[in-house]
Amino acid sequence: MPIDPNAPITITAYDWVPDFAKGQVRDLRVRWALEEVRQDYAVRILPQGGQKEAAHRALQPFGQVPTYEEGDLTLFESGAIVWHIAERFPGLMPEDPAGRARSLEWLFAALNTVEPPIMDYAIATLFEAGEPWSAPRLPSVEARITERLDEASARLGDADWFTGRFTAGDLMMVSVLRIIEGPELLAPYPNLVAYLARGADRPAFGQALADQMSGFTGSPPPGFDEWMAEQKASTGVMT
Incomplete structure (x- = not known):
């Protein structure tokens, strides 16, 4: 539009x-x-x-x-x-109450569970990269991201979208995962890489x-x- x-x-x-x-x-x-x-x-x-x-x-x-x-x-x-x-x-929302609730669930999961360690990584490698505490923090930050990606990848499996069809929950999850798109952190998860590509391919x-x-x-x-x-x-x- x-x-x-x-x-x-x-x-x-x-x-x-x-x-x-x-x-x-x-x-x-x-x-x-x-x-x-x-x-x-x-x-x-x-x-x-x-x-x-x-x-x-x-x-x-x-x-x-x-x-x-x-x-x-x-x-x-x-x-x-x-x-x-x-x-x-x-x-962006299913019509049935259960579908709407699941969409909200994944929107919150993206913002509250997946995004915080990803933003910690951005802070350590970009915004505070020159600070003495950044490099020592990286291993633990990367471990938290890996844990979340393991869990997200396992839940997505072979599905196209977390919520069955594309909803606001997937819009937010794609937006969050794009923050680390490309680096080695995401490469071990081909289903998440494909998931991001599907989101980016939407007109x-x-x-x-x-x-x-x-x-x-x-x-x-x-x-x-x-x-x-x-x-x-x-x-x-x-x-």
Whole structure:
């Protein structure tokens, strides 16, 4: 669906992020959900730093993106927004109560069980890569990720989707697993690799990703290039 500045739904997104974060910022999850349910939306683009200003904090108290506005309703947190979209519009939710509950179950599993150790890995290898505590933490972080991937792979088995058909739960699980797509952490799980490919092959995902990428037209905040150079020099792992 086209981005429409006059659409009744407005989300927020950044105008710039580091290269390693492009395609990962969580407004992508909301864009994808809106594409799946075929709803136009507008985007309020924030320069880096703008998310910490009072006007945005009135919508998102933690100074992050995305937010969702529709009429008198304002939401923050990508999981809550995706769930609202799935409830509000047909396409991402089974009609039977049990199917809806299973979709919610996997949405929460993605955010509360699978994502935390994956984000710990990102913190240790990217955001705090130059700190002395990062390298010693990596083995335990990787062990936790491996445990979760073992469990997720075993549950998925030969199925296409965790919930029988593609739902909001799978949208969120694909979004979370994409954070480690490519590295050796995911390679031992061919069914999860195929699962991610199925998610990425959905036209709604492709459109959402293209639209997010096209919005990155801004410049890095002062001091970012120096910080990046320090991280590279101290670890050699950032690209």
